[in-house]
Amino acid sequence: MHNIQISYPQNIIFGENSIEQIGESIPENLQNNVLIVSGKHSIQSGLVAQIAKKFKNTQIYSDIPPEAPLEGVQKLVNFAKTKKITAICAIGGGSVIDSAKCAAAIIPLEGSVKDYFYAKKTISKKGLFFVAVPTTAGSGAEITKNSVLKDTETEIKQSIRHITMIPDIAIIDPILTLSCPKKLTAACGMDALTQAIESYTTVKANSITKSLASCAVKKIYNNLNECCNTPSAICARTEVAEGSLLSAMAFSQSGLGAVHGLAHPIGSKWNIPHGEICSILLPHILELNSTVSDTEYSELGIQCNATSTKGFIDNIKKLSKEIGISNNLKCYSTDKNDIDFIIKNSRSNSMLGNPRFISDNEIVTLLEKL
Numbered sequence: 373m374h375n376i377q378i379s380y381p382q383n384i385i386f387g388e389n390s391i392e393q394i395g396e397s398i399p400e401n402l403q404n405n406v407l408i409v410s411g412k413h414s415i416q417s418g419l420v421a422q423i424a425k426k427f428k429n430t431q432i433y434s435d436i437p438p439e440a441p442l443e444g445v446q447k448l449v450n451f452a453k454t455k456k457i458t459a460i461c462a463i464g465g466g467s468v469i470d471s472a473k474c475a476a477a478i479i480p481l482e483g484s485v486k487d488y489f490y491a492k493k494t495i496s497k498k499g500l501f502f503v504a505v506p507t508t509a510g511s512g513a514e515i516t517k518n519s520v521l522k523d524t525e526t527e528i529k530q531s532i533r534h535i536t537m538i539p540d541i542a543i544i545d546p547i548l549t550l551s552c553p554k555k556l557t558a559a560c561g562m563d564a565l566t567q568a569i570e571s572y573t574t575v576k577a578n579s580i581t582k583s584l585a586s587c588a589v590k591k592i593y594n595n596l597n598e599c600c601n602t603p604s605a606i607c608a609r610t611e612v613a614e615g616s617l618l619s620a621m622a623f624s625q626s627g628l629g630a631v632h633g634l635a636h637p638i639g640s641k642w643n644i645p646h647g648e649i650c651s652i653l654l655p656h657i658l659e660l661n662s663t664v665s666d667t668e669y670s671e672l673g674i675q676c677n678a679t680s681t682k683g684f685i686d687n688i689k690k691l692s693k694e695i696g697i698s699n700n701l702k703c704y705s706t707d708k709n710d711i712d713f714i715i716k717n718s719r720s721n722s723m724l725g726n727p728r729f730i731s732d733n734e735i736v737t738l739l740e741k742l
């Protein structure tokens with residue numbers, strides 16, 4: 373058993389209409405100039421305007437590209453520096469929260485986002501007060517200590533991480549996910565499911581993270597289909613949002629596995645949304661891992677109405693089909709010449725956390741199969 377250290381936001385506020393509490397989430401002395409960072413959708417829906425009214429004075433920034441590229445975060449940092457921002461509130465999906473979280477950390481520091489991305493500089497102190505409000509259920513970025521960013525020049529996708537980057541407050545209101553489109557709901561849900569499953573078998577899993585991950589698998593597996601096919605089903609949305617939170621509470625402490633090790637370089641190189649590539653890889657990595665994790669997969673199978681590892685993997689495949697995610701890479705633009713890049717950039721902490729070693733040859737075979 374490893375030593376256990378658990379680190380979460382100082383407050384996690386969960387539930388329908390919890391967004392109403394956002395005005396009190398930021399200390400009054402930091403409300404003079406709150407920067408609201410959001411996606412375009414939250415501006416159009418009126419959510420940003422509704423939230424802005426809760427603070428004394430706000431600036432709004434919505435120029436956040438998908439997949440959190442370095443240059444997008446640098447633009448945000450530059451903007452915030454000129455406006456003398458006192459706190460940041462991020463409203464959106466994983467890219468918005470990761471971009472804003474990274475900006476909040478770097479704004480008070482010297483150097484560029486790239487310096488921290490390539491570890492030329494390290495984060496030395498707590499950044500701006502940061503509140504995260506997810507509008508999708510899946511990434512877990514609202515409670516984690518890292519930002520997954522992409523260098524569009526080198527196509528490297530990796531994290532800037534520091535314990536002080538954990539958001540100060542996370543407000544998770546399932547009502548905000550009701551307008552999330554089907555494709556995004558499906559991809560984010562499969563990301564959360566993958567994160568929970570990987571957390572359950574990672575080398576750093578412990579009884580606390582396994583309890584959280586197991587409960588997450590049950591909630592996400594049993595409700596994601598309804599969320600995708602009946603978007604207004606608030607009970608199912610709440611279950612998946614809660615499952616996603618539990619999944620993040622588990623993996624943020626235990627780490628992840630080979631699906632995430634491979635998903636970052638593949639997604640970056642071949643422009644595949646993160647949740648979709650996780651979903652495509654998941655059953656194949658489960659099959660490879662089943663030689664060492666058969667007991668754990670059978671246990672998770674019980675949460676997914678299955679009685680064996682095979683039944684568990686079959687049910688995962690069935691769910692991803694029902695919610696419209698591809699089971700192969702044929703509809704994406706792929707290139708065999710990129711396989712070396714993928715292997716080289718897959719050997720991350722996630723890959724090290726996988727319950728068994730996955731060899732270069734196994735990666736090649738898997739990619740050829742897909």
Ligand SMILES: [Fe+2]
Binds near residue numbers: 563564567632650
């Ligand atoms: Fe993920």
